[in-house]
Amino acid sequence: MSKIGYLGPKGTFSSEAVSLAFTAGEPVPYSTIPACIEAVSSGEVDYGVVPLENTLEGSVNLTIDYLIHEKTLPIVGEVIVPIQQHLLVHADFATDWRSTVTKVISHPHALAQCYQFLRNELPNAEMETMSSTAAAAQYIAEKKDPSLAAIAHHNAAKEFSLVLAKENIHDFANNHTRFLILHRQGKSIKMDTERFKTTFHIALPQDKPGSLHQVLSAFSWRQLNLSKIESRPMKTGLGRYFFIIDIDHPLDEVLLPGAQAELEALGCQVRILGSYPSFEAIATKTTSGI
Numbered sequence: 001m002s003k004i005g006y007l008g009p010k011g012t013f014s015s016e017a018v019s020l021a022f023t024a025g026e027p028v029p030y031s032t033i034p035a036c037i038e039a040v041s042s043g044e045v046d047y048g049v050v051p052l053e054n055t056l057e058g059s060v061n062l063t064i065d066y067l068i069h070e071k072t073l074p075i076v077g078e079v080i081v082p083i084q085q086h087l088l089v090h091a092d093f094a095t096d097w098r099s100t101v102t103k104v105i106s107h108p109h110a111l112a113q114c115y116q117f118l119r120n121e122l123p124n125a126e127m128e129t130m131s132s133t134a135a136a137a138q139y140i141a142e143k144k145d146p147s148l149a150a151i152a153h154h155n156a157a158k159e160f161s162l163v164l165a166k167e168n169i170h171d172f173a174n175n176h177t178r179f180l181i182l183h184r185q186g187k188s189i190k191m192d193t194e195r196f197k198t199t200f201h202i203a204l205p206q207d208k209p210g211s212l213h214q215v216l217s218a219f220s221w222r223q224l225n226l227s228k229i230e231s232r233p234m235k236t237g238l239g240r241y242f243f244i245i246d247i248d249h250p251l252d253e254v255l256l257p258g259a260q261a262e263l264e265a266l267g268c269q270v271r272i273l274g275s276y277p278s279f280e281a282i283a284t285k286t287t288s289g290i
């Protein structure tokens with residue numbers, strides 16, 4: 001049975017992504033995203049599921065940078081998960097949370113996704129970050145303190161016997177996170193989807209005017225649709241960036257190799273990070289409206 005690493009503990013959105021992407025396998029929790037990527041790289045687990053991008057908060061830079069600068073692993077799939085954030089408190093203090101809660105704990109992305117809610121409903125509460133939403137839930141369950149609340153998935157409430165003091169507290173209804181599935185040898189996985197993507201990592205030649213324009217033309221005249229362009233610092237000096245480009249197309253024998261050859265002829269360094277199925281999950285629990 002395959003082992004699947006994810007950002008734990010049980011009850012995170014990453015663990016939800018694992019159960020949506022895999023019908024079988026043994027999920028293995030890690031306390032950080034780099035630890036999960038390292039476990040895939042060393043062969044401790046077969047697959048890793050890591051968050052990459054959220055519709056409200058943008059990229060998870062830690063994932064991108066670790067994958068590019070530390071351990072480059074093939075991307076073999078992606079799963080897009082609807083994100084519904086809830087305010088969790090200990091069951092003994094479920095009714096008075098508005099007057100008792102002075103600290104809200106969660107993953108930084110989750111706190112940011114609920115910024116307006118926190119400003120309006122708990123304007124004086126302090127925010128504290130933790131490694132994951134479920135780690136925050138576990139912490140407040142252990143502390144059993146009326147001044148503490150966590151923001152997390154409803155599975156975390158179930159896992160740590162907490163109650164949902166307020167449901168669906170994310171500021172915008174269209175809240176989704178993209179998770180990447182990694183495998184050391186690039187072993188592909190089957191997903192129930194028609195959509196395939198290929199991700200290129202591109203380093204432009206230094207200080208050449210119009211290089212980015214030329215890169216984009218290599219895709220545009222081939223009518224290849226790009227679903228994301230991300231620039232991240234190369235960490236070698238100010239103004240030096242690399243690009244991660246997602247193309248809405250599987251790796252074929254003509255179009256993408258042609259685009260790659262054209263980019264290399266322009267002096268770019270190109271790596272294909274993966275060509276993979278993209279599965280979009282639907283919400284498992286209905287929203288009560290925001």
Ligand SMILES: O=C(O)C(=O)C[C@]1(C(=O)O)C=C[C@@H](O)C=C1
Binds near residue numbers: 014133134
């Ligand atoms: O803390 C979790 O539950 C995670 O899986 C991490 C994470 C993230 O990195 O953005 C994943 C999805 C949500 O956007 C909030 C947090």
